[in-house]
Amino acid sequence: MSIIRFVNVNKWFKQLHVLKNVSLEIAQGEVVVVCGPSGSGKSTLIRTVNQLEPISDGEIWVIDQNVADHRTDINALRADVGFVFQHFNLYPHLSVLDNITLAPIKVRKQSREAAEQKAVQLLERVGLAHKKDAFPSQLSGGQQQRVAIARGLAMEPKIMLFDEPTSALDPEMIGEVLQVMKDLALSGITMMVVTHEMGFAREVAHRVVFLDHGEVLEQATPAEFFSAPKTDRAKQFLKQILSPMH
Amino acid sequence: MSQYQWDWLVIFENVTDTDEFYYQWLISGLGWTLLIALSAWVIALILGTIIGTARTLPNKFVAGIATAYVELFRNIPLIVQLFMWFFVLPEMVPTNIGNWMKQDMPHPGIITSIIGLGLFTAARVAEQIRTGILALPRGQKNAGLALGLTLAQTYRHVLLPMAFRVVIPPLTSEFMSIFKNSAVAYSITATELFFQMKQITGDYKPANQIEVVTIVGLIYILVAFSANRIMTFIERRVQVPGYISGGK
Ligand SMILES: Nc1ncnc2c1ncn2[C@@H]1O[C@H](COP(=O)(O)OP(=O)(O)O)[C@@H](O)[C@H]1O
Numbered sequence: 411m412s413i414i415r416f417v418n419v420n421k422w423f424k425q426l427h428v429l430k431n432v433s434l435e436i437a438q439g440e441v442v443v444v445c446g447p448s449g450s451g452k453s454t455l456i457r458t459v460n461q462l463e464p465i466s467d468g469e470i471w472v473i474d475q476n477v478a479d480h481r482t483d484i485n486a487l488r489a490d491v492g493f494v495f496q497h498f499n500l501y502p503h504l505s506v507l508d509n510i511t512l513a514p515i516k517v518r519k520q521s522r523e524a525a526e527q528k529a530v531q532l533l534e535r536v537g538l539a540h541k542k543d544a545f546p547s548q549l550s551g552g553q554q555q556r557v558a559i560a561r562g563l564a565m566e567p568k569i570m571l572f573d574e575p576t577s578a579l580d581p582e583m584i585g586e587v588l589q590v591m592k593d594l595a596l597s598g599i600t601m602m603v604v605t606h607e608m609g610f611a612r613e614v615a616h617r618v619v620f621l622d623h624g625e626v627l628e629q630a631t632p633a634e635f636f637s638a639p640k641t642d643r644a645k646q647f648l649k650q651i652l653s654p655m656h
Numbered sequence: 657m658s659q660y661q662w663d664w665l666v667i668f669e670n671v672t673d674t675d676e677f678y679y680q681w682l683i684s685g686l687g688w689t690l691l692i693a694l695s696a697w698v699i700a701l702i703l704g705t706i707i708g709t710a711r712t713l714p715n716k717f718v719a720g721i722a723t724a725y726v727e728l729f730r731n732i733p734l735i736v737q738l739f740m741w742f743f744v745l746p747e748m749v750p751t752n753i754g755n756w757m758k759q760d761m762p763h764p765g766i767i768t769s770i771i772g773l774g775l776f777t778a779a780r781v782a783e784q785i786r787t788g789i790l791a792l793p794r795g796q797k798n799a800g801l802a803l804g805l806t807l808a809q810t811y812r813h814v815l816l817p818m819a820f821r822v823v824i825p826p827l828t829s830e831f832m833s834i835f836k837n838s839a840v841a842y843s844i845t846a847t848e849l850f851f852q853m854k855q856i857t858g859d860y861k862p863a864n865q866i867e868v869v870t871i872v873g874l875i876y877i878l879v880a881f882s883a884n885r886i887m888t889f890i891e892r893r894v895q896v897p898g899y900i901s902g903g904k
Pocket residue numbers: 423426428446447448449450451452453454455
């Protein structure tokens with residue numbers, strides 16, 4: 411039973427063919443890492459899952475609903491799919507606590523007390539309970555990203571999407587965010603993660619998807635992918651990404 | 657000019673043949689000026705926010721109407737707009753409504769000024785709001801939508817609160833302008849401050865025009881200064897801790 415299913419998905423930006431006939435299935439509870447060179451369409455792909463990016467052609471089934479169908483209640487669907495952005499995108503005018511409780515209160519119609527109680531629990535889980543009254547601009551990048559993860563989890567999503575969650579971070583902060591993501595991966599939630607953190611992929615991913623020029627070129631277990639990539643493109647990519655110069 | 661008889665106390669004199677004083681006329685005029693400007697400001701803020709927001713919506717039709725509004729109301733001189741509302745509109749609507757506007761409507765000059773100035777300033781506020789929304793990081797809108805908020809909720813809780821903070825400085829200058837612009841209301845018989853000044857310096861005290869005009873000028877400065885302080889106060893109150901405006 412797949413919880414996300416791409417069926418012959420195509421996406422054009424004007425003349426630019428960004429996703430080419432992508433078919434891909436992600437099972438419930440699976441952790442899938444998507445990698446590929448810059449500009450290969452990774453962000454576009456992951457954003458189509460909750461329709462932040464509409465597709466031109468094909469079908470995407472998410473939790474048994476076709477997101478490309480205009481009759482699908484996309485707001486309800488998005489509430490069940492968390493999204494963590496490269497640049498965190500916390501709401502700057504709201505405290506950490508209010509960032510987390512906004513959607514549960516407005517979308518899930520939870521009471522403020524219930525939402526705040528849950529938010530504090532989540533902040534404890536990401537190690538930031540003491541920052542609940544701080545504002546985003548008072549936090550480091552790593553802290554902001556952990557709050558963003560807590561914000562997504564507050565909706566109790568069935569799927570969490572991550573678009574390069576650590577690539578805007580200073581190197582010394584990457585570890586703290588990856589640790590939160592690893593814990594999350596072990597909790598059994600479905601995760602689709604665009605990242606070049608190959609350590610993360612090796613440790614917790616069930617599968618690696620390699621995207622190049624908008625095409626899914628390879629899908630394999632991390633062990634297979636890293637030790638024996640099949641395509642030249644993937645070999646080249648891995649050489650770049652794993653070289654000490656990178 | 658050597659013969660000019662300075663008399664700064666002229667405003668404390670009796671109005672010729674009555675038991676009123678000129679300063680009372682000025683105070684009354686100031687009252688109407690404040691009423692016109694503040695009421696028009698309420699209209700301008702509400703309507704301007706709606707129109708400025710509409711210009712940023714994905715719906716081309718709605719955005720187009722909002723753009724047309726801004727171009728129309730921003731590019732016709734305020735005094736021409738007031739004349740159209742006051743003199744032209746009553747002739748263009750059904751006779752009974754036109755007559756009501758001309759005769760029975762309470763304080764026609766004041767009401768028309770409030771609406772006219774409000775609609776004019778709304779176009780200017782709309783531009784500020786639109787600029788403020790567009791100045792926000794692109795990811796903010798997606799951050800609202802991705803959590804399941806509707807587009808309306810995203811605007812209400814995510815985009816507009818930040819956009820307002822960003823545009824407080826330009827809005828401050830619009831707020832100061834609305835008091836100055838309200839002087840145009842004299843042209844459609846609103847008995848506001850400038851109207852009273854014209855009245856006193858014209859028919860009643862032509863010999864002391866300089867003093868009266870100076871005093872009225874000072875009153876306008878005081879009003880604009882107060883408006884500035886109020887906005888600065890609000891700006892401080894809503895400041896986001898640690899947030900450097902213009903940063904991401
Ligand atoms: N909104 C857009 N309009 C036009 N082209 C875009 C847009 N977003 C992305 N692209 C283009 O689509 C291609 C894939 O982009 P993206 O999905 O961001 O790649 P990646 O995340 O793998 O770096 C790139 O060539 C990029 O320039």
